[in-house]
Amino acid sequence: MGRIDGRVPDSATDITTGQANRVWYIGGREPYVLKHYSDPARAANETAALRLLTHHRAPAPRLLDADVKGQPAWTAQSAVQARPVPTERFPDDLADPLAAVHAIVGTHFGRLAGATRHPTWRAYLHDRLNLYTAAAPGLAATAAALRRDLDRVNLDTEPRLLHHDLQTGHLVRTTGGLRLLLDWELAAFGDPISDRARLAVRLRLPSPQALLAHGATPADRQRLDLYWRLHLLADAALATDLDVRAHALSLTARPSRCAQ
Structure with missing residues (x-):
C-alpha cells in the first residue's frame, strides 16, 4: 500500500x-x-x-x-467486499455484532470525541433535549414532557459503546459471512437500549418493543419507549430529509406514553 x-x-x-x-x-x-x-x-x-x-x-x-x-x-x-443485509434479516443478523460492540466499556457518556463529555447518561440526554428545543422551538412542549418522563425513571447505567445510527446499509455481510457495522460518525457511550430505539425509528416500526430480547424487564421496555421518543424528536427537530422529518413529526404529535 x-x-x-x-x-x-x-x-x-x-x-x-x-x-x-x-x-x-x-x-x-x-x-x-x-x-x-x-x-x-x-x-x-x-x-x-x-x-x-x-x-x-x-x-x-x-x-x-x-x-x-x-x-x-x-x-x-x-x-470490505460486502453487501448490505436486507431489511427483513436486519434484526437477526445484527444480534452478534451489536453484542460485541456493546461489550466495549467507556469512560464517560456521549460522543467519543469532538463534543462535550458528560458524567452521567441523564446529563447527556438532557443536553440532547436542549439541542432539539433550540433547533425547533415549536417542539419545546414535547421535549419538556419527555424530560419529565425521563426524570421519573432510573437511568443509572454503565457507559457502553453505541453505534447510534443503526439503519439499512450500515450492516453488511462479507462474502465469507462476516457481518460488519459501518459509519461510526454518531457513535457514543451510553445505554445499549438506545441503539435498539434508534433502529426502530430507522425501520419505521409502529413500536420499538419487538426489538428487545425475550425476557426483557419492564424497566428495559420503559427505557426503550422513552429513547424511541427521543430519537423521533431528534428527527422532527433536525432531519434534513423532509420525509423523515414529517414521519417523525406525525409520531411525536401523539400523546406521550411510557411502555408498561
Whole structure:
C-alpha cells in the first residue's frame, strides 16, 4: 500500500451515497476507503470510534489512517467486499455484532470525541433535549414532557459503546459471512437500549418493543419507549430529509406514553 495522505488519486471510484461527506474506493494491492468530512467534529468522533473498535477487533472496518485537522478532515478505512443485509434479516443478523460492540466499556457518556463529555447518561440526554428545543422551538412542549418522563425513571447505567445510527446499509455481510457495522460518525457511550430505539425509528416500526430480547424487564421496555421518543424528536427537530422529518413529526404529535 502506498502512503495514505488523504488525497484522492485519479484511479479512485466515487462511492458517495448522498450524505454530506464524500467517499471513495481506492483500489490496488491493499484497497481502502477514503472518507472526506464536511463536519470536523464527526471526523474526530468516527476516528476515535474506529480506533477503539480496531483495538478491540470488533466487527467494523479497521482504521488505517486519519487527519481530523486536515482540510478537509479525512479517514482511511479498510475496504470490505460486502453487501448490505436486507431489511427483513436486519434484526437477526445484527444480534452478534451489536453484542460485541456493546461489550466495549467507556469512560464517560456521549460522543467519543469532538463534543462535550458528560458524567452521567441523564446529563447527556438532557443536553440532547436542549439541542432539539433550540433547533425547533415549536417542539419545546414535547421535549419538556419527555424530560419529565425521563426524570421519573432510573437511568443509572454503565457507559457502553453505541453505534447510534443503526439503519439499512450500515450492516453488511462479507462474502465469507462476516457481518460488519459501518459509519461510526454518531457513535457514543451510553445505554445499549438506545441503539435498539434508534433502529426502530430507522425501520419505521409502529413500536420499538419487538426489538428487545425475550425476557426483557419492564424497566428495559420503559427505557426503550422513552429513547424511541427521543430519537423521533431528534428527527422532527433536525432531519434534513423532509420525509423523515414529517414521519417523525406525525409520531411525536401523539400523546406521550411510557411502555408498561
